[in-house]
Amino acid sequence: MRPRPGRARLSVGFVLARRFTLCAFANFVDVLRLAADEGDRSRPILCNWAVLSDSMEPVPSSCGIGVQPQERLGDPGRFDYVVVIGGLMEDDAVLPAAHRRFLQDAAAAGVPLVGVCTGAFLLHQAGLLEGYRCCVSWFHHADFLERFEGLNPVTDQIFVVDRDRLTCSGGASSAHLAAYLVDKHVGRAQARKSLNIMIIDEALQAEKPQPGITMEFKTRDPMVLRALLLMQQNIEQPFTVAEIARRIGHSKRQLERHFQTALGTSPQAAFLDMRLSLAHHLIVTGDRPISQIALECGFCDSSHLSRMFRRRHGQTPQALRQGHAQDRAGRV
Structure with missing residues (x-):
């Protein structure tokens, strides 16, 4: 696929939940970073990405390290994918109303949505997973069933692609889902290069079982x-x-x-x-x-x-x- 004039081949917007999982976010964005340029110079040429927010305040991760958003929510149509990074499953684990509206606008505009780690919970809370298969970590399987009756989450794969919804179990699987997107939009060589630099032997297909x-x-x-x-x-x-x-x-x-x-x-x-x-x-x-x-x-x-x-x-x-x-x- 040739890049459109003045635009990267793959553009991703990140929505970070409060107390999101830093490892899952870092793995995903590092695959994009390494695929975007020659070597590991990290220029956002073939891929670009931005952390989005309505308030522009730092978002705390589950380990306490905060990440500063780069852009306001705005028009979701400027991205090829919008990725929701979930984290700790707390009783009040919900996205702010502005973020939910942004995701709903993205879905209405046909922008594919990605749920990473417990991001699948947040997509479902926003009413955006009805009728879709979704991947949930085996560790959170019981939580998902308890909170969302009638859904049958997939817990024996590292990620699931169901039309314009993509979900993964978090951790290292987020790197493999990101590599899947790089392979699809940028090229297999770039996907393989990213994983190799991250000392990951090879890209795993969605059907690879979770290690739990x-x-x-x-x-x-x-x-x-x-x-x-x-x-x-x-x-x-x-x-x-x-x-x-x-x-x-x-x-x-x-x-x-x-x-x-x-x-x-x-x-x-x-x-x-x-x-x-x-x-x-x-x-x-x-x-x-x-x-x-x-x-x-x-x-x-x-x-x-x-x-x-x-x-x-x-x-x-x-x-x-x-x-x-x-x-x-x-x-x-």
Whole structure:
């Protein structure tokens, strides 16, 4: 696509929610910055971008660092995309009325809207996601269902493109969504260059699963979800069930009853399944030593991992890796 005279090939306006996620914003805008010019000189030639506001006051991020807006809201038609960067899910997490009207005007003018991190919540609050599929982080899946009845958010992909609505789960996925837009409007070489400079190996397609391995457990029970998240955050040094229960403010028996009702299994078995699933992923997607994978997944040593892995998968980690390598060689 050739650039229009006097205009960048890709122009993006950013609307930042109060206490937005700085990482998600930085990843998105850095892909644009690196694609916009030769090398990393950062001149907004092929791409341009601006942080928008009605008040022009600094917007605080979730980590406390503020970002100064560059332009007032104005006409949304001057942008190819308007991107809403969400952040902390608080009871009063809503956009100011002027920002909601700006987004509604953008939608009416046919400007595609992008929701990053919890930006999907904010787009929906503005009435702009009805009839659209949207991507939500697995971490916020239960929150979305609780707040927005009748919607079915996608939590097993890193981003979703549904006509003129694009949503992503935040974090590193915002870089991949930005690269998708650069690829579409500027060129694949520029998208690849941006990611490479950011030390990201390759662009991931929308269908790439989110890395939150708790999503293999299908439940909306908030106690179970909190326990699963705590397990995931402490895989290398697994807590006992009693310690997990204590940390989330419940008794061991309560936690065990909730797991049995929600998942038909015990917390111990679910934690083991989680650790073995992570081990399986690391074995087939990388070349780390099995002994290192064992320690990273909370097993005493490679022998301990091998015993548990054979019971679950019917083969040892070494046999799985060898078979996977042979399959890949056969497809080449």
